[in-house]
Structures are given as C-alpha cells and as structure tokens.
Amino acid sequence: MSSSIKLFIFDMGGVVVHNVAIVSLIASHLKISDADFFRGAGSDPEASHTSPYHLGDVGAIMRGEIDSPRFWNNFTQRTGIGVSGDPWYDFFDPVTDEGTVEIIRRLREKGHRVVCGTNTLEAHYRKHQERGDYSIFDAVYASHLMRIIKPDAAFWRFILEKENALPEAAFFTDDLEENIRAAKKLGLIAHLFMSSEGMAATIGEI
Secondary structure, three states: OOOOOOEEEEOOEOOOEEOOOOHHHHHHHOOOOHHHHHHHOOOOOOOOOOOHHHOHHHHHHHOOOOOHHHHHHHHHHHHOOOOOOOHHHHOOOOEEOHHHHHHHHHHHHOOOEEEEEEOOOHHHHHHHHHHOHHHHOOEEEEHHHHOOOOOOHHHHHHHHHHHOOOHHHEEEEEOOHHHHHHHHHHOOEEEEOOOHHHHHHHHHHO
C-alpha cells in the first residue's frame, strides 16, 4: 500500500453494513408501491436525471432540512395515509459486513486515518449509534449533519477540508457508481465496492 494515502473514506450502507434499502419494506407496510411512496415524499420516481432518493422530502431528510415527524406529516398530507411510529427507524435493521470491518480494523492498526462518509438520516444515524456501528471509525461525516448529500462535490470537499487531506491522498469506497464517478472527478482514488475481498485486493495494490 502506498504511503501517499493519508485518508480512507468508507461509505456506510452497502459497504460496512447491508440490508439498508428499506423503502420497499415501508411501502409494503403502507400497502402502496415504491413509486407511490416517492410520490408521497414529494418526488418523481420516474425522473431519469436523478435518483428519487435525492429529491423531495427524501433528499431533504438526508440533508437534515426536515426531521422524521415533519417527513411523515408531509407524507400524510400528500397521501391521506396515516403513519404510526417512525418507519425510517422501525424497519431499519442493518447487517454488518464483517469482511469490511476487518479491513477497517487493520487499516487503523497500521496507523491510517479511516472515516465514514455517509448519506443518511437522523433515524438511521441514531440506530447505528445505538448498535455501535460507528465505533470502528476515527470520525463520521453524516449527510444530515453536513447538510450535503453525495454525489455533490461539496460532500468530499467538506471531509477533505476537515481532515486536512488532498484529494490525491484520499481513498474512497462506495457501492454506487455515481458517487465513485463524482469522487474520481475530484481526484480521489475511488473504488466501487462489490465485496470486501475485492476491496482488500484493491487496497493492497495501491
């Protein structure tokens, strides 16, 4: 591994933990389609230019512009569907990727700075905290606290500035191609996560 890398940035959902896509679970619970869920959240699920996760109230809750009660109140006003509790929290049951956790542990043992850079929302962030999922990192950069979501270039610029790291000295891994493309455009060394084994091989070759 090259000593020129000063910072490792790991996405959370899809990399460190799996089983995080819960829109279908919530929609099924509410007896509506995924598309109707996004419409109820104020976005167009058929828009081809961007992900429905980045639009409407889903994007707003990940940017910390609204909280869960406001999200579900808006949802009920749009759809007429009453929602009890907080499905964002109640249906969120992530599964740890032990291979990725081991990679992070070894990187830190070797003295590398390893941080989390994640698009998330308060309910998911809270559950991760309760489970201790963030304890493996030196720091966590969460979109709802930063008020920025990937693939906005400002997301990585924020982290690099806080960590006093140059793009070319930072490694980033994520399971979404659009985020990898955005990170590469800024000059970061970026790896599309498909498995912990594949990532370990990539890191070993840097």
